[in-house]
Amino acid sequence: MAGVGHVFNPDHDIALAFGKEGFTPPAAGRGMRNDLAFLPAIWAEKGDLVVVDNPAMAQEMAKPLKWLLADVDFVAMGEVKNRAADGFVVRPWGWNRALRHQLSRAGIPEDCLPSKEGLDRLRRMSHRATSIPLLQALVDGSEAMVGERSDVTDIDDLLRLNEKYGRMVLKAPWSSSGRGVRFVEQWPSANVMGFARNVIARQGSIIVEPCYERVMDFAMEFVADGKGMAEYRGLSLFHTVNGAYVGNLLASEEEKWQTLAQHVDPAALHQVKKVVEKVVGEWCCDCYDGPFGVDMMVVRQQHGFALHPCVEVNLRRTMGHVALDVAKKTRSQYRVMRIAYENGTYRLRLE
Helix, strand or coil, rough: CCEEEEEEECCHHHHHHHHHCCCCCCCHHHHHHHHCCCCCHHHCCCCCCCEECHHHHHHHHHHHHHHHHCCEEEEHHHHHHHHEEEEEEEEEECCHHHHHHHHHHHCCCCHCCHHEEEEEEEHHHHHHHHHHHHHHHHHCCCCCCCCCCEEEEHHHHHHHHHHHHCEEEEECCCCCCCCCEECCCCCHHHHHHHHHHHHHHHHHEEEECCCHHHHEEEEEEEECCCCCCCCEEEEEEEECCCCCEEEECCHHHHHHHHHHHHCHHHHHHHHHHHHHHHHHHHHCCCCCCCEEEEEEEEEECCCEEEEEEEEEECCCHHHHHHHHHHHHHHHCCCEEEEEECCCCEEEEEEE
16 A cells, blocks of 8 residues: 655646546546656656556656656556545545545545645745735845846736836736747737736736846756745756746756856855745645745846846645655766656656
């Protein structure tokens, strides 16, 4: 009998935006979930369960990286209830109403699942507007940091911010990597205005930010205990294209800090780490325990570089967490971890 069951549900952010139990992921989300269903075996412990749609396919897809994976059992959703020990814990990529409903229908006892009320609170905490006070607290009075964010419910306010910023970024309050984001280089086009109106109609508001000259993407990865505390786990240096994740650098913590120190004062990074541990740890109290990440970036300013300390807060596991686990096991044998889409199949590549 197993005590922990892991689920890779990369469609989590889209399910969170939908916000209801009857969610059907898009084809790309289903494809990634099926092809990379084995992924939790990277961070799982020996004897854990990894819940998949097709155990035989998961075993096959895992073979090229077998040396990297823990000795786990791949089990179908409907079989989990027969393998769960007392005190069974489910550890998904991210918690949302749709996944809870799926697990409940598969026979997982209610006391093994988070409450619906807790998940509704977690969804509210995952709204991009929640991070506005955190960003303001980090940036105010700091010469080393920049960043602004507004939660807009009216198109006229959006246009006023466009006059202020010129170049800006529009983001849906809930959306997944690269989706629900528009970069505006000049006065909004009819297409952009239509996007903004649709987002406000569906989700109640839209997030507006100035568009900075990005130099480097990175994140800080943490784990929340669900009791008001959070613990820093490591840096994640990654690459995106149009907001979509491409890959992570595999390196030691020292190497990553040295890379960032070329552009950002390490003292500012340490201050951000301490504030995030306190503030986001308190957010998660009684609604979430598990991994989370805060996306950040180095931006170019008129007189040098600056730190944007809070681009996104992801209250779920991230590819940065995966990269930390992989780096520990590979010991600098590889330098890059990426998700590749080859011949209609998603694969994890180490290069």
